[in-house]
Amino acid sequence: MTKLPYERPTIRKLTAGPLSKFGPRAGARPVAELEGVPVPELLARFGSPLFVLSERQLRRSYQAVMRAFGTRYPQVQLAWSYKTNYLNAVCRVFHQEGAWAEVVSGLELEKALGNGVPGAQILFNGPGKTRADLARAAEVDAVIHLDNADELHRLLEVAAGRPHRPRVALRVNLDAGIFPQWDRFGFNLENGQAWQALQQVAAATEQLDLVGLHCHLGTYILQPAAYGVAATKLAALALRCQQELSLPVRYLDLGGGFPSQNTLKGSYLPGPDAVPDLDDYAAAIAEALLGAGFRVGELPLLVLEAGRALVDEAGYLLGTVLATKRLADGRRATVLDFGVNLLFTAYWYDHHISPVRTFSEQTEPTVLYGPLCMNIDVVRESIVLPLLAAGDQVVVHRVGAYNMSQWQQFITLRPHVVLLDLQGNPHIIREAETLEYLQQPERVPAHLQG
Amino acid sequence: MKLKKNIATSEAGFVFNPATGDSFAASPLAAEILELLKAGQAPAAIQASLLARYEVSASQLQRDWDDLMAQLHQFQLLES
Amino acid sequence: MSRRPLTVALTGLNATDSPGAGVAVARALRESPEYEVRLIGLSYEALEPGIYLRELFAKTYLLPYPAAGSQALLERLEYVQQQENIAVIIPNFDAELPHFIRLEPQLRAVGIRLFVPTLAQLESREKLNLSAFGTAHALPVPATHALRQATDLAVAAIALGWPLVLKGRYYEAQVVHTLAAAEAAFGQLAARWGLPLLAQQFVAGQELNVAGLADGRGQLLSAVPMRKLTITDKGKAWAGITLEDEGLTELARRFAAATQWRGGFELELLRTAAGEVFILEINPRFPAWVYLAVAAGHNQPAALLRLALGEGVGPFGAVAVGKLFVRYAWDMIADYTDFQRIAGIGEL
CATH class of the missing domain: 3.30.1490.20 (ATP-grasp fold, A domain)
Known part of the structure; x- marks a missing residue:
């Protein structure tokens, strides 16, 4: 006789409170496969936990951004924000699609060069460029986005005696109605700093070649109109540069900060409802630039440093339930084999998490903990999931941005990262770490050996 | 481990505790266990019958049983 | 002429001391001259009083809270639609409106009509934007x-x-x-x-309210001015009286024309001793006291039903002045099994 399927018995108190997200007759929808590849198969082959990236989605996201902006403005260039995810395979997908590189450190600059990006297509941002970084950038003809006056003077020293003038853009911060205003990067527009810096650059045209103006409003900006304000102000500054300093500006870089569909912690509405369409951002920027008063044929190139909007959706973290338990106050807790060590973004987002196999419609709210022996290791404070048991597998969605660059090697080793190509074939693009890898740079003094 | 006598259970898996006014919804398996407990069956006998009919190991069932009893206790549905 | 049968679903069944408009709208729809309305309640919590008004609502379904997202709401409404064959939904709860507006095409595809403002109209009258809104449309809003x-x-x-x-x-x-x-x-x-x-x-003066309905093409169809006679400690009207005031109706007319407002609305107004009128807030739905408008000869919910169905509706005539409403509290009796069904299965 075949036995009946089993799910642990559970009882919940009925309250006058609201219905769970799934309603009374539908549990969380399972996600059994990614790009046609069964999740259990991926985990059996590559181990758990496992990061998976979909090449199809990477390309789709890139093309969506290009379409949104390219249909509204004649010249658009994306510069892939390396810090978001600088695994070489990911970067190369975007470079194949036509992206330049946006880097914020000497390390990232070398990564971009290593990925075959011509120096002239590398934009070098960041407040922490060393003299060596500036020299290297000048050597490969990358565009240096100036952050402060000290950096400008350091670059003038570096530029002295070079055969070619280093190419520069000025990073500007401005009031676009965003609060808090990011005023720590670049030169402030409203207090005259930016203009002063441009005058200094103009006075040094023998040494420096000004090619662009740059402005990055912040991160996860949910107000498309703010980009319109920034574009208007930056365009006015560019026109003034041209008219008063005879410095034509070839590109305006509106930075990044475009959201993905993740749900920010504390947001009343889930990401898909709270996040405006990409088209709204594109329309705000294009409208501002087209109406700014540039002469026909002199419209500057529009550069965007998209990161999260290109990669977040394509990333998945697969994992396994290690245990379920009940907390002192009666709440259910579920312990997973990944935590904030791998899913850094769990600090910012209420990640969408799906079961892999099909369950009954019974659900239960649970806390999701990671495996770290630390109180801060919480993946979700409360999420309604089916009656998971040890050994069940889960999929975390939209993890492509920042996790694979901000993850921590803490207590355990980082797992494989796999790219599913356009045919659904898995390729390891970063090997799981080993103890040997971890200890390779370590040295034990002689008196502690033996 | 006896269910309080005045606890009302329904076929749909609802449970009502007249002493507190609280209502509960039991999953189908929990509802089945409550019915058997209410009928006076011994826990060991109930577990044996579940093991015979459901795809579950004795060890898993024991852990889940303990968890359910803890819940029933917390909800004041068991004779103390 | 016999009235045509029609199934209509409503939210806002929280007829508490800070009430939603659902029960009042339900009552108004029952008096529709054209339709024999069968009412389905849509509630967010298991103890919303309207759920237990079984003589008004044939059945009530729990909805997921707006925080669960528009997709969750759509799935739930599609399930309800399979059971009930609803022709029109009238949302009565501010926080759910963006979802309903966004879902209008999908709901239409399953046979459910709405008559709600656009997202842009909704956002333009939000508290944060009201001052700019007043400036843009030359409507009197206190400086903010x-x-x-x-x-x-x-x-x-x-x-x-x-x-x-x-x-x-x-x-x-x-x-x-x-x-x-x-x-x-x-x-x-x-x-x-x-x-x-x-x-x-700060503007001192007398608080007045207008319940209105506009056709989405700039025409005001109805405006019923009311003055609160008593209020609860939450500031909600517990008794009120209809007024005759062409100035207030004119303000509502200007509002409808300036915004092309689509659907029901409420203007919360203040009239100074000098007779100047300010708009303090604009609610994007019928007020909880909308049944007073019915008593004044303006069955706004029934007219909205016709607008949702694409039928022509002309402006209402004069408001019957001096009609009073006095709200009261009433203890309904239900059984724990009712509560179990709505809280446990989500339907009653």
């Missing part, structure tokens, strides 16, 4: 400043003068007379409702 930090208070006070009305972004307001009091209130309101807060010029 957004406050992002406590230090903004001093700036607002210079511009607006004392006393100030400090408002939470979504709910609640306090009148403050000094900077010290303002700073204390700022802390409380910011903690409860987040930033920014709003500082509004």
Whole structure:
């Protein structure tokens, strides 16, 4: 006789409170496969936990951004924000699609060069460029986005005696109605700093070649109109540069900060409802630039440093339930084999998490903990999931941005990262770490050996 | 481990505790266990019958049983 | 002529001391001259009083809270639609409106019509935007400043003068007379409702309300002015009386024309001793006292039903003045099994 399927018995108190997200007759929808590849198969082959990236989605996201902006403005260039995810395979997908590189450190600059990006297509941002970084950038003809006056003077020293003038853009911060205003990067527009810096650059045209103006409003900006304000102000500054300093500006870089569909912690509405369409951002920027008063044929190139909007959706973290338990106050807790060590973004987002196999419609709210022996290791404070048991597998969605660059090697080793190509074939693009890898740079003094 | 006598259970898996006014919804398996407990069956006998009919190991069932009893206790549905 | 049968679903069944409009709208629809309306309740919590008004609602379904997202709402409504064959839904709850507006095409595809404002109309009258909205449409709105930090208070006070009305972004307001009091209130309101807060010029006068309906093409179809006679400690009307005031109707007409408003609305107004009228708030749905409009000869919900179905509706005639409403509390009796069904299965 075949036995009946089993799910642990559970009882919940009925309250006058609201219905769970799934309603009374539908549990969380399972996600059994990614790009046609069964999740259990991926985990059996590559181990758990496992990061998976979909090449199809990477390309789709890139093309969506290009379409949104390219249909509204004649010249658009994306510069892939390396810090978001600088695994070489990911970067190369975007470079194949036509992206330049946006880097914020000497390390990232070398990564971009290593990925075959011509120096002239590398934009070098960041407040922490060393003299060596500036020299290297000048050597490969990358565009240096100036952050402060000290950096400008350091670059003038570096530029002295070079055969070619280093190419520069000025990073500007401005009031676009965003609060808090990011005023720590670049030169402030409203207090005259930016203009002063441009005058200094103009006075040094023998040494420096000004090619662009740059402005990055912040991160996860949910107000498309703010980009319109920034574009208007930056365009006015560019026109003034041209008219008063005879410095034509070839590109305006509106930075990044475009959201993905993740749900920010504390947001009343889930990401898909709270996040405006990409088209709204594109329309705000294009409208501002087209109406700014540039002469026909002199419209500057529009550069965007998209990161999260290109990669977040394509990333998945697969994992396994290690245990379920009940907390002192009666709440259910579920312990997973990944935590904030791998899913850094769990600090910012209420990640969408799906079961892999099909369950009954019974659900239960649970806390999701990671495996770290630390109180801060919480993946979700409360999420309604089916009656998971040890050994069940889960999929975390939209993890492509920042996790694979901000993850921590803490207590355990980082797992494989796999790219599913356009045919659904898995390729390891970063090997799981080993103890040997971890200890390779370590040295034990002689008196502690033996 | 006896269910309080005045606890009302329904076929749909609802449970009502007249002493507190609280209502509960039991999953189908929990509802089945409550019915058997209410009928006076011994826990060991109930577990044996579940093991015979459901795809579950004795060890898993024991852990889940303990968890359910803890819940029933917390909800004041068991004779103390 | 016999009335045609029609199934209509409503939210806002929370007929509590800070009531939603659902029960009043239900009552109005029952008096529709054209339709024999069968009513389906849509509630968010298992103890919303309307659920237990079994003589009004044939059946009630629990909905997921707006925070669960528009997709969750759509899936739930599609399930309800399979059971009930609903022709029109009238949403009566502010926070759910963006979802319903966004879902209008999908709901239409399963046979459900709405008659709701556009997203742009909804956003334009939000508290944060009301001041700009007033300026843009030459509608009288008290001067307002957004406050992002406590230090903004001093700036607002210079511009607006004392006393100030400090408002939470979504709910609640306090009148403050000094900077010290303002700073204390700022802390409380910011903690409860987040930033920014709003500082509004204080205007003294008589509070008036207008329940209105507009056709989405700039025409006002109905405006029923009301003055509150008694209020609860939450400031909600517990009794009120209809007024004759062409000035208020004219203001509603200008509002409908300027915004091309689509659907029901409520203007919360203030008239100074000098007779100047200010718009304090604009609610994007019928007020809880909308049954008074029916009593005054303007069955706005029944007219909205016809608009949703694409039928022509002309402007209503004169408002019957001096009609009073007096609200009362009434204890309905239900059984725990009713509660179990709505809380456990989500249907009653």
